[in-house]
Amino acid sequence: MFKKILIANRGEIARRIIRTCKRLNIQTVAVYSEADKDSLFVREADEAYEIGKPPVALSYLNIDKIIETAKKANAEAIHPGYGLLSENPNFAKRCEEEGIVFIGPKPDVIAAMGSKLEARIKMKEAGVPIIEGVNVVIESVEEALKEAEQIGYPLMLKASSGGGGIGMQRIHNQEELAKAFEGNKKRAQSYFGDGTMYIEKYIENPHHVEVQILADAHGNVVPLFERECSIQRRNQKVIEEAPSPTISDATREKMLEAAVRAAKYIGYTNAGTFEFLVDDKENFYFLEMNTRLQVEHPVTEEITGIDLVEQQIRIAQGLPLEIARESLKINGHAIEARIYAEDPVTFYPSPGVIGSLQLPEGEGVRNDCAVESGAQVTPFYDPMIGKLIVHGKTREEAVKRLVEALKLYKVEGIKTNIPMLLKIASHEQFIKGNITTSFVERYYLPEVQVTK
Amino acid sequence: MMSTIVKANMAGTVWKIVVSEGEQVEAGQDVVILESMKMEIPIVAETSGTVKKIFVQEGDFINLDDDIIEIE
Numbered sequence: 001m002f003k004k005i006l007i008a009n010r011g012e013i014a015r016r017i018i019r020t021c022k023r024l025n026i027q028t029v030a031v032y033s034e035a036d037k038d039s040l041f042v043r044e045a046d047e048a049y050e051i052g053k054p055p056v057a058l059s060y061l062n063i064d065k066i067i068e069t070a071k072k073a074n075a076e077a078i079h080p081g082y083g084l085l086s087e088n089p090n091f092a093k094r095c096e097e098e099g100i101v102f103i104g105p106k107p108d109v110i111a112a113m114g115s116k117l118e119a120r121i122k123m124k125e126a127g128v129p130i131i132e133g134v135n136v137v138i139e140s141v142e143e144a145l146k147e148a149e150q151i152g153y154p155l156m157l158k159a160s161s162g163g164g165g166i167g168m169q170r171i172h173n174q175e176e177l178a179k180a181f182e183g184n185k186k187r188a189q190s191y192f193g194d195g196t197m198y199i200e201k202y203i204e205n206p207h208h209v210e211v212q213i214l215a216d217a218h219g220n221v222v223p224l225f226e227r228e229c230s231i232q233r234r235n236q237k238v239i240e241e242a243p244s245p246t247i248s249d250a251t252r253e254k255m256l257e258a259a260v261r262a263a264k265y266i267g268y269t270n271a272g273t274f275e276f277l278v279d280d281k282e283n284f285y286f287l288e289m290n291t292r293l294q295v296e297h298p299v300t301e302e303i304t305g306i307d308l309v310e311q312q313i314r315i316a317q318g319l320p321l322e323i324a325r326e327s328l329k330i331n332g333h334a335i336e337a338r339i340y341a342e343d344p345v346t347f348y349p350s351p352g353v354i355g356s357l358q359l360p361e362g363e364g365v366r367n368d369c370a371v372e373s374g375a376q377v378t379p380f381y382d383p384m385i386g387k388l389i390v391h392g393k394t395r396e397e398a399v400k401r402l403v404e405a406l407k408l409y410k411v412e413g414i415k416t417n418i419p420m421l422l423k424i425a426s427h428e429q430f431i432k433g434n435i436t437t438s439f440v441e442r443y444y445l446p447e448v449q450v451t452k
Numbered sequence: 453m454m455s456t457i458v459k460a461n462m463a464g465t466v467w468k469i470v471v472s473e474g475e476q477v478e479a480g481q482d483v484v485i486l487e488s489m490k491m492e493i494p495i496v497a498e499t500s501g502t503v504k505k506i507f508v509q510e511g512d513f514i515n516l517d518d519d520i521i522e523i524e
Contacts, residue, residue, distance in 0.1 A: 055465070055513075164490070234491075341489070349489035351463055379463040385490040 002026055002077050002101070002317065007045070008091075009081030010060060011370035012386055013293070014041035017079050020309040029068055029073045033059035034379045040370065047073055054380040061074045063091050070100050077101035077316060079309075083382065084134045086292040087114055098347040103268050103316040104292050112266065113289040117160040117198050125288040126265035128258045131156075131277065133200030141181045144199060148177055151201050157181065159188030160196035160292035161298055165235025167191065191248040202286065206277040206434045209244050210230070210290075212300045214274055214311050216321045221263045224300050224308075225330055231424060233347050238417070238440070239424060240296035241335040242303050245395055245433030251282045262286070269310055270315050271297075295387070297339065298368060302334035302391040333395040335402050337421045339369075339386040339409070340378045344420040345448050349383040354378075355413035360405035364391040364398070377414055378442045385416070399431055421442065453523040456499050464488030464500050466512045466520075475503045477523060484508070484520050497523055 004027040005012045006306035021028045030045035035054035043047045049069045052059035080086035089111035095102035113119045120130050124261040157204045159167030167188035171177045189195035219311040228244035229237045259274040262355050273294050297308045342349045354375045359367045369386030406422045424430050467487040482494040501523040506519055
């Protein structure tokens with residue numbers, strides 16, 4: 001095993017990685033910005049180094065500084081967590097060149113999957129269904145309009161390097177497309193440094209279902225079932241669960257198979273996730289691949305009993321997977337709710353000082369939380385302050401535990417989305433498992449906007 | 453002439469200034485886009501009038517209640 005790992009991340013995921021490393025007797029090195037100096041993860045790591053000013057470009061995205069720190073601390077490997085540098089092929093490559101193990105896939109695979117357009121082409125080659133659309137770069141409004149004639153409206157205009165819903169827009173007609181194209185291209189250029197655009201057919205009322213895989217360096221690929229992530233706001237996930245309550249066993253089997261085939265085709269290694277859109281007839285289409293650990297990985301851990309961070313570390317060391325696909329069984333049901341420091345109606349962030357924090361406890365309740373009483377939620381980073389994960393023998397039991405735990409979750413001093421999570425978790429449509437990506441728009445917002 | 457100061461409703465970085473000094477603005481119009489916690493937050497003019505002064509620059513970090521622009 002590695003003796004020491006540097007964690008190039010912050011918040012709850014840094015703590016999550018430290019937890020597994022402690023269990024495996026691996027020393028941890030935290031890096032942190034000025035704004036995070038009092039954070040829990042800094043205290044919990046065996047060593048911690050301040051690497052710069054609060055804005056991510058000056059700290060958590062500073063590749064030179066992070067590499068220099070890893071060398072100074074004698075860390076053999078770097079775990080990038082999610083977000084930040086986790087899907088940056090240049091960072092993975094730099095680690096490789098400096099003789100530090102990057103806990104993730106190879107740089108060229110990250111690069112290929114980082115381009116949504118290239119990923120589409122690769123998936124098509126692998127025989128994985130993709131959404132009807134164009135597989136070439138659309139340079140101008142004129143080209144977009146021409147291609148749109150072929151595909152038909154409504155459609156999705158997307159940025160090839162996009163993420164978090166930025167640069168992406170649902171388009172209903174020619175006028176909208178003409179109006180939206182340049183703006184989205186510009187936003188993609190300024191956010192991701194790449195204004196490459198493409199278009200896809202719009203799938204009506206889809207579910208977002210993703211398959212978690214583990215792949216070792218010896219050609220073994222094991223799927224760890226799926227996660228349903230349809231409850232979203234601002235195109236970002238809020239509640240995720242495993243297994244998906246919306247697909248049949250036959251569909252699940254087909255999706256797992258597609259993910260394994262795709263992972264083998266692209267030569268994937270480490271933990272990865274294939275995201276799919278599933279329509280009302282259970283047709284599924286590749287959406288994108290995330291070449292890293294995901295925020296919602298705990299629900300998979302809860303139903304499989306597998307520590308994904310431990311597996312990532314093992315794989316990075318070149319060890320073969322010791323998990324046989326045949327031996328895997330879905331154990332009960334798990335749900336994760338993301339706790340955001342934000343207004344529960346407008347979804348605008350709410351930075352500030354947390355006066356007091358009380359986490360729920362109980363059977364089947366897990367907290368992956370970044371903060372504590374007295375912590376400052378700064379405006380520099382993502383507003384997610386923690387994750388509540390519940391596990392039950394059945395979905396019904398898990399939903400019940402989620403509602404009970406949310407009622408016990410107390411955060412004072414800042415606004416959080418807990419009232420929203422409670423409303424959703426108690427909603428009859430959610431309880432029935434009737435969830436699509438438009439759930440928040442359709443069932444949640446009308447309720448709160450009327451009572452406001 | 454009455455003048456009003458548009459203040460920041462939260463801390464963040466000035467991502468874009470969408471008006472310029474001397475420009476006519478309507479109440480409810482976006483004047484500055486703030487970036488906070490990876491999200492764009494539009495700051496709107498509460499009153500109609502002329503932009504008299506802009507106190508911030510793109511890229512500046514501002515705190516809650518900091519002055520952003522003056523409308524006359």
